[in-house]
Structure formats: C-alpha cells, structure tokens
Amino acid sequence: MNIKEASEKTGVSSAAIRYYEKELLIPAIDRTDVGNRDIDDRIIRRIQFVTQMRAAGMSIENLRRYIQLFDAQEDNAKEQKTILKTQLAAMEEKRDDLQSAIDHLNYKLNHFYDHMETTEEELRELERQHAEKATDDETSEGDGYDNR
Amino acid sequence: MNIKEASEKTGVSSAAIRYYEKELLIPAIDRTDVGNRDIDDRIIRRIQFVTQMRAAGMSIENLRRYIQLFDAQEDNAKEQKTILKTQLAAMEEKRDDLQSAIDHLNYKLNHFYDHMETTEEELRELERQHAEKATDDETSEGDGYDNR
DNA sequence: CCTTGCCTTAAAGTGCACATGAAGGGTTAA
DNA sequence: TTAACCCTTCATGTGCACTTTAAGGCAAGG
Known part of the structure; x- marks a missing residue:
C-alpha cells in the first residue's frame, strides 16, 4: 500500500x-x-x-x-506502566472536565436565559448536581478498569 | 481587584x-x-x-x-441554541473518543504485553467491550441532559 | 516526447493561543 | 529620590503539530 x-x-x-x-x-x-x-x-x-x-x-x-x-526492548515495564498511568490519570481528569463543561452548557440550554452570565444560582445548581453525582459514584467504585 | x-x-x-x-x-x-x-x-x-x-x-x-x-441582545436565541448544540455534540463526541482511548490504555495496562503493537485480538476485545456497552446504553436513554 | 500523477526529501510557512519584551507611567516605603 | 512593584499598550517571539512549497525522480498513457 x-x-x-x-x-x-x-x-x-x-x-x-x-x-x-x-x-x-x-x-x-x-x-x-x-x-x-x-x-x-x-x-x-x-x-x-x-x-x-x-x-x-x-x-x-x-x-x-x-x-x-x-x-528499546529493555526491562522497562515498570516505567511504561508509570507513563501509561500518568497519561490515564490526565485523560480521566480531562474527561471529567469535559463532562463538567457539557453539564454547564446543557444547563444553559435547558434554562435558557436572555443573558449569558453564569449567575450565582446557576453555579449553585451546578455545584448541587456535582455533589449529587459524587455521592452516586461512591456506591459504584469499580476496579479501575473502564471506570466511566 | x-x-x-x-x-x-x-x-x-x-x-x-x-x-x-x-x-x-x-x-x-x-x-x-x-x-x-x-x-x-x-x-x-x-x-x-x-x-x-x-x-x-x-x-x-x-x-x-x-x-x-x-x-448583540437581538432575537438570536435560536442561533445561540444552535451553536450550543453544535458545541455540545462536539464535546460529547470528544468525551466518547477520550473514553475509548482510556479503555484502550486500560486494556494495555491490564493485559501487559512485551510489545506495544495493538494486536488483532486486542482490537477484537476492545470492539467486543464497546458493543457490550452500547447495548447497556440502550436501556438508559436519558433526556439529553447530563447524559454521561 | 511530453504530460500526468504518483512518489521522495528538506526547508520553510501557518494558525492558534498565548508569552515575552520594550518603553513608559503611578503609588508606596525607606 | 530612588527603588520596588504594580500597571499600561504595542510589537514581536514561541511552541506545537502539522502543511505547504521547492526541486526533483519514476512509470504509464497519448
């Protein structure tokens, strides 16, 4: 090819x-x-x-x-795993940040104001939802694999 | 300030x-x-x-x-919503791509081979997991809000 | 023979999202 | 009053991840 x-x-x-x-x-x-x-x-x-x-x-x-x-074919499995784990942690954080942004935009879309300011109430509401999700998550702490 | x-x-x-x-x-x-x-x-x-x-x-x-x-304070709510929806769709796709990459790296971490090639078996396994998740998701089709 | 269309390398250019530097002004503290 | 910090604008520089250009080679078709 x-x-x-x-x-x-x-x-x-x-x-x-x-x-x-x-x-x-x-x-x-x-x-x-x-x-x-x-x-x-x-x-x-x-x-x-x-x-x-x-x-x-x-x-x-x-x-x-x-x-x-x-x-390099050497005895570097540990270092490889370290790199993978570091990258995974970064990606999971990025995914969560992305989800927060998605939530924020969804909120704007569902409670469509005539102004674009994110109000104090809106921030409180997003915070409330976030806390709710966090307590949800406690009940399903996985094995670290496929932990969406 | x-x-x-x-x-x-x-x-x-x-x-x-x-x-x-x-x-x-x-x-x-x-x-x-x-x-x-x-x-x-x-x-x-x-x-x-x-x-x-x-x-x-x-x-x-x-x-x-x-x-x-x-x-611009005009009658543009529809256009605003369109932009929001477009961005949301892009972000959700990005989130899903990110999740796929996370799954891929988790797979590598959990089935740690001595080579870095993604093998045919590995691809099949990832595909299998993806299909599994897709059928899972059918059972919980939300209202489009907070659809993680 | 010449054009078309693929390929090659090396070098320079591009777009984004800032960072940095130059040149200058205001305010406080020794 | 001299230094230490803060600020301003405007211009230029930077790093990343490519893209584009330049200059040329090889093979087939008309």
Whole structure:
C-alpha cells in the first residue's frame, strides 16, 4: 500500500504520516525498490493508535517517550506502566472536565436565559448536581478498569 | 481587584486576561482613574467560563461567536441554541473518543504485553467491550441532559 | 516526447493561543 | 529620590503539530 492509500484508509494526511515516522511515533516504514514507502497493516494500526491518543490529547512528545520504551526492548515495564498511568490519570481528569463543561452548557440550554452570565444560582445548581453525582459514584467504585 | 489578583484567583495569566478582553471573550473591563483594570466577580465568572470551555476544547473563535450573539441582545436565541448544540455534540463526541482511548490504555495496562503493537485480538476485545456497552446504553436513554 | 500523477526529501510557512519584551507611567516605603 | 512593584499598550517571539512549497525522480498513457 502506498502512502496515499494509507492516508485515505486512516484519514491522516500523507505529510502527517511522514511526520509521524520522522518523529518516531510509528516504526520505520519499508521501502520499495525505488524508495517509496510500502505500508502494511501493522503500520496502519500504529497510525490509528497514534490518532486515537492524539485525539485524546496526548502530546507527540509523550507518545514518543512511551513508544520508545517499547522499542528499546529493555526491562522497562515498570516505567511504561508509570507513563501509561500518568497519561490515564490526565485523560480521566480531562474527561471529567469535559463532562463538567457539557453539564454547564446543557444547563444553559435547558434554562435558557436572555443573558449569558453564569449567575450565582446557576453555579449553585451546578455545584448541587456535582455533589449529587459524587455521592452516586461512591456506591459504584469499580476496579479501575473502564471506570466511566 | 487588580489584574494580578484576578490572575491568582483564576489561574489565568495577566497576559491571557488582557488577551481575552481584546478578543472579546470577556466584557470590557472597568478602569480606575489611572487606567488600570478593576476586575469584579462578574468578570471573574466570565473568565472561569472561558477557562472551562477552553479546557473542553472550544476554540477562541467559536467562543467569541457564541458570546457576541448574547452581547448583540437581538432575537438570536435560536442561533445561540444552535451553536450550543453544535458545541455540545462536539464535546460529547470528544468525551466518547477520550473514553475509548482510556479503555484502550486500560486494556494495555491490564493485559501487559512485551510489545506495544495493538494486536488483532486486542482490537477484537476492545470492539467486543464497546458493543457490550452500547447495548447497556440502550436501556438508559436519558433526556439529553447530563447524559454521561 | 511530453504530460500526468504518483512518489521522495528538506526547508520553510501557518494558525492558534498565548508569552515575552520594550518603553513608559503611578503609588508606596525607606 | 530612588527603588520596588504594580500597571499600561504595542510589537514581536514561541511552541506545537502539522502543511505547504521547492526541486526533483519514476512509470504509464497519448
């Protein structure tokens, strides 16, 4: 598969794929006899992984750090787990912030005022809902996996 | 309250507050006799609203569009709602993408392989969990508010 | 033979969201 | 009155994550 097909398959531009390769986010790609990239499904999956993590707000820098530990093939499982856990915590916080923002906009949508100020009452109401949810959550403290 | 105190109170830099004012994300701020900004709680709340929406991935451009419709005080409730709904949909998709990424990393953390490739089995497993969740969700289709 | 259309690399450009610096003014404290 | 901080505007710089451009190579079709 050439780079254009890979681009169409993943929705990532050809330039971005070259950029990811250069930045070591994906492995060095095999070349044809004339030097063109020949992309297989393993690379496609790596591109998709990068895309997913990028969409989730993981920086190129952090992604590279994480991936390079794997590629170094050493006894670094602990460090890899640390990076994963750090990133997970950041992503979960981001998800919760996002949910708060969603709640806030939903509130505005449902109690549609003629002004855009977030009033004291509105803040109290959002706070009330937040507290309610927190007590709900206490009853379902999971195993840390799939903890939406 | 001067700009430095407002900065400390909101965690937004003085430069960023000036930038938000210039970009019309917050109202024009009152000045003291010598021309210094005098920031009150209404402005503080607007800054916090901006911060929350920024953290949720709303662009300066979209925020300005939304806010200016309110400030124009016209018959634009419908358009405001449209913008809110569009942004909400984007945020909910982002939240779901984020959750998928969290699931993916949790999977890696719980089934810790010696390689970083996302295998076919892993993809199937993630897909299976996703399908499972989807059928779960059918049983609790809410009113569109607080639909985490 | 020439155009079309794909590819290559390297370098420079872009857009966003601020951060930083220059040049200057006001207020308080030793 | 000199320094230490606060503030102002305006202009320029910065970091990230690409995108675009430049300059060229290879292969097929008319």
